[in-house]
Amino acid sequence: MNKTIGLLLPRSSEYPSMGFDILAGLKSALALHSSDVFRYVTENIGFGENPMHNYACAEKMILQEDASVIICYSHFLNAEPLYTLATSSGKTFIFLDAGMQMMTVPQHERCFHISLQGVHACSIAGARAAAGNKNVLIATSFYDGGYRGPWGCHESIVNAGGKVCGNYVSGYKTAEFSIEKYLHLLQHSGAEGVAACFSTYLAVLFFGALKEAGASATALPFYCSPFMAEEELMKKCEFPGGSFHAVVPWHSSIVNNKQQLFSAVMKHDHDKDPNIFSLLGWEAALLLCQLQNNGSGSLKGWTYESPRGEVTIHPQTHHTYAPLYYGRIVEDGNGKCAWQYHETIPADPATHIRYLIAEKNFVASGWKNNYFCI
Numbered sequence: 037m038n039k040t041i042g043l044l045l046p047r048s049s050e051y052p053s054m055g056f057d058i059l060a061g062l063k064s065a066l067a068l069h070s071s072d073v074f075r076y077v078t079e080n081i082g083f084g085e086n087p088m089h090n091y092a093c094a095e096k097m098i099l100q101e102d103a104s105v106i107i108c109y110s111h112f113l114n115a116e117p118l119y120t121l122a123t124s125s126g127k128t129f130i131f132l133d134a135g136m137q138m139m140t141v142p143q144h145e146r147c148f149h150i151s152l153q154g155v156h157a158c159s160i161a162g163a164r165a166a167a168g169n170k171n172v173l174i175a176t177s178f179y180d181g182g183y184r185g186p187w188g189c190h191e192s193i194v195n196a197g198g199k200v201c202g203n204y205v206s207g208y209k210t211a212e213f214s215i216e217k218y219l220h221l222l223q224h225s226g227a228e229g230v231a232a233c234f235s236t237y238l239a240v241l242f243f244g245a246l247k248e249a250g251a252s253a254t255a256l257p258f259y260c261s262p263f264m265a266e267e268e269l270m271k272k273c274e275f276p277g278g279s280f281h282a283v284v285p286w287h288s289s290i291v292n293n294k295q296q297l298f299s300a301v302m303k304h305d306h307d308k309d310p311n312i313f314s315l316l317g318w319e320a321a322l323l324l325c326q327l328q329n330n331g332s333g334s335l336k337g338w339t340y341e342s343p344r345g346e347v348t349i350h351p352q353t354h355h356t357y358a359p360l361y362y363g364r365i366v367e368d369g370n371g372k373c374a375w376q377y378h379e380t381i382p383a384d385p386a387t388h389i390r391y392l393i394a395e396k397n398f399v400a401s402g403w404k405n406n407y408f409c410i
Contacts, residue, residue, distance in 0.1 A: 038104035039326070040075045040173060041339060042097030047082045048111040048409045050236040051268070054313050055080065058109060058132065061317025062324075064305045068297075069325050070271045077101045084110050085404035087117040094118055098125050105130065105327065107320050111137040111183075111406050112149065122146040129330045130323055132316040134263065134407040135285075135355075136183040138394040143354035148335050150319050151355045152285040154186040154314060154407070157262040158233065160283045160360065160381060162189035165229040165259035166198025173256075174200055174225035175218055177238035178208040179410065182403030185261045188391050189231040201225040206238060213238075215245040233261040236410060240272050243373065245277035254278025258365075263408075265365055265375045268311055273373040280365035282375060286315055286344040287361060289377050298343040316345060319356075323349075345380070349387060357388035 043062075045055030057074070063181045064192040066074055079093040090108070097103040098121075100239075107130045108115065115131045119141070123316050128146045135151035165172045172193050176186045194198055202225035204218040221227065234242045246253045256281040263269070265282035288299065288310060298318060302310040337351040345359040368374040 038102060039072055040077060040101055040103045040368065042094065042101060042106045043076060044081045044093055044106065044108035044110070046084055046406055046409050047050065049408060051313065051408055054408065055109070057311055057313035058301065058317040060302065060306050060308070061310070061314030062107070062321050063317075064301050065318040065321030067305075067322065068301060070328070071319060072328070077103055081108070081364055083409040084114050084406035086207065087114060090114065090347070091117060091121060094121055098127055103127070105324060107132065109133070109316070109406060112139050113137050113400055114404065114406060115149070116141055119144045119147055128327060130285060130320050136185055136407045138184055138398060139353060139355065139392050140394045140398060143352065144325060146332055147354060148323060148349060149353075149355040150316055150323070151387070152262070152316070152358070153357060153360060154262055154285075155184045156357070157283040157285060157360050157393045158185040158188035159192040159387065160362070161261065161281065162192035162231050163229045163260040164281060165189070165257070166193040166196040169197040169199075170228040171199050171201040171226050172229050172231050173202045173221055173225055174231045174233070175206075175242075176233040177205040177206045177235070178239055178244070179403070180233045180235055181205050182189070182262065182401040183407060185233040189233060189261075191391070201227050203387065206242065207232075208331070210237070210241060213241045213245065215249060215253070219249060222253070222256070229254060230256050230258045232258050232264060235261070235263040235266070236269070236408065239264050239269055243273040243276055246278070247316040251277060260365065267375065270279045270365070270373040270375060275365070275367035275371060275373045281362070282365055283360050283362050285358065285360060286312055286325030287375055287377065288405045289359060289362070289375075292334055292343070292345065293378065294341050295343040298356065310343070318343065319347065322330060345384065348383065348385075350385060353389065353392055355388070355392060356384060359383050359384050
């Protein structure tokens with residue numbers, strides 16, 4: 037196997053080291069698991085919303101740099117246009133993804149997706165919010181509303197016997213951010229719980245506004261989207277009081293042997309704690325080693341051990357699914373937020389398919405950016 041790896045890396049003002057972290061995780065895991073020397077060719081694809089640019093970058097890597105594998109951070113709707121290049125070139129593509137979009141075409145024999153199962157986690161949050169046939173208020177940001185997290189919450193609330201009694205969508209401009217409409221719905225919708233979908237600076241603003249509004253704003257339990265509880269983000273968020281629940285794909289406090297190894301290697305190699313982006317790079321390396329030793333056909337249905345537990349590439353979707361982790365968002369020693377582990381939720385292939393494969397009436401929003409890329 038040719039040892040040149042092409043990487044289409046993202047840009048994010050919210051997570052400026054995102055591409056570096058992906059590459060760091062990839063390099064460290066390959067150094068640990070393979071004796072081969074790899075050559076890395078990188079291109080920055082910005083927010084990833086331009087399919088022609090993504091295609092041209094990948095094609096250049098294959099034709100001019102002789103890349104044998106392309107690794108790309110991309111949600112499904114931006115990844116799918118590259119399927120034709122996988123067909124024509126015969127190269128394997130590995131996509132890294134937060135899992136906040138849906139699959140709209142069948143799987144491709146040479147394309148595989150390492151997903152953090154964002155919509156899947158939102159569906160669990162929604163179901164827990166609705167337990168006991170409760171009325172649930174959905175609160176989301178203008179940004180997050182363009183992805184499928186709020187849809188996952190809505191579907192699971194209804195399927196659990198609950199009812200969506202109101203929808204609040206925040207603005208995106210910091211100077212104009214307000215939760216007045218949320219507070220109105222809280223008082224007049226009959227809500228018994230809140231399903232909240234926020235990320236990036238908008239989660240910081242939401243937590244801050246809740247704290248400023250006082251105890252009445254957090255009187256109901258919140259069931260949060262996974263990346264509202266992302267570890268680096270939590271350090272920026274003021275804890276507003278109240279009860280906050282969140283299901284996440286990974287956290288540094290998870291205890292297992294692979295996690296200990298991952299943390300130690302990343303600290304040794306890069307003098308930095310691991311995060312979800314270095315995790316994606318780490319898992320991409322595991323797929324590369326399997327690909328190198330056994331070919332792309334061996335990845336279909338393959339199961340491997342990761343810092344987030346046992347991960348399987350579903351043979352029908354070519355997306356990974358893995359355990360998820362339920363916990364509470366609590367106050368740390370500095371008045372900020374921190375996620376605290378409570379329970380492991382076993383990997384569930386049926387729910388994976390239910391909240392990944394789009395139905396015939398699927399309509400994509402106008403948001404093209406890869407998740408986190410703003």
